[in-house]
Amino acid sequence: MLLSSLAWILIAGRPRWGAETRLLAALVSLVPLSVAAIVLSLAINGLIGAAGLQ
Amino acid sequence: MDSARRRETRVGRWAPPAFYVLIVLTWFVDGVAAQAGDRLWLVLWTVPALGLYLSAYPQARRMSPDFTVLLATGVAFALLVLAFLGWRFGRVNVAVFVIVAGLFPAAMDFLSSFVVDNYVYPGQSRLWVFTYIFFGLDGGVRDLPPARRGDRGAAGTRRAERTPHEMAGAPRNRDDRGPAGPVH
Numbered sequence: 001m002l003l004s005s006l007a008w009i010l011i012a013g014r015p016r017w018g019a020e021t022r023l024l025a026a027l028v029s030l031v032p033l034s035v036a037a038i039v040l041s042l043a044i045n046g047l048i049g050a051a052g053l054q
Numbered sequence: 055m056d057s058a059r060r061r062e063t064r065v066g067r068w069a070p071p072a073f074y075v076l077i078v079l080t081w082f083v084d085g086v087a088a089q090a091g092d093r094l095w096l097v098l099w100t101v102p103a104l105g106l107y108l109s110a111y112p113q114a115r116r117m118s119p120d121f122t123v124l125l126a127t128g129v130a131f132a133l134l135v136l137a138f139l140g141w142r143f144g145r146v147n148v149a150v151f152v153i154v155a156g157l158f159p160a161a162m163d164f165l166s167s168f169v170v171d172n173y174v175y176p177g178q179s180r181l182w183v184f185t186y187i188f189f190g191l192d193g194g195v196r197d198l199p200p201a202r203r204g205d206r207g208a209a210g211t212r213r214a215e216r217t218p219h220e221m222a223g224a225p226r227n228r229d230d231r232g233p234a235g236p237v238h
Contacts, residue, residue: 033154
């Protein structure tokens with residue numbers, strides 16, 4: 001998933017955060033990542049359905 | 055192992071893992087010394103070889119993989135890649151990578167498997183698929199930002215241009231290397 005790479009880039013690009021903060025950010029990011037993945041999946045399925053593709 | 059034994063030739067048996075090794079090696083080359091455009095030819099030059107293989111061994115197109123070997127090699131290469139990432143970006147960033155690129159897609163696929171039939175691994179248990187996707191890291195390694203010489207990169211930690219001290223052989227400053235490292 002492209003979203004997970006984006007999340008890693010955003011979190012790993014903050015070396016000042018420290019180890020605990022970054023690990024916590026990774027765990028917390030699972031929530032918005034899941035929501036975004038579900039929305040993206042629904043949107044793509046809707047697009048595919050609207051285009052009449054299988 | 056039956057599916058592996060059924061393959062007719064040694065070349066046919068070992069070509070898929072050989073291609074896999076080739077692709078992983080291109081990641082290493084890419085990570086060690088890459089410039090803009092490198093990734094494209096690194097990918098493209100494996101495509102004709104794959105085409106030659108499939109034209110020479112058409113039975114490979116319909117071959118059912120040995121899922122145990124598939125899982126074992128996937129885990130082994132994932133550990134290699136994680137070791138490389140650990141060396142390159144530090145242990146904390148690898149742990150973050152495992153969470154967002156391993157745990158997240160594996161958990162999402164696991165949960166969705168109770169609702170829809172989305173498995174492309176026939177006959178495999180949910181635990182098998184979870185483990186395979188977890189260690190597959192879901193292509194996250196491939197999607198990492200391309201490196202450019204002199205570019206700090208999206209990770210912002212290790213892509214800095216080599217300093218004169220480093221050119222002279224001094225080690226590069228690495229954070230996340232434990233308590234002896236610089237203060238965050």
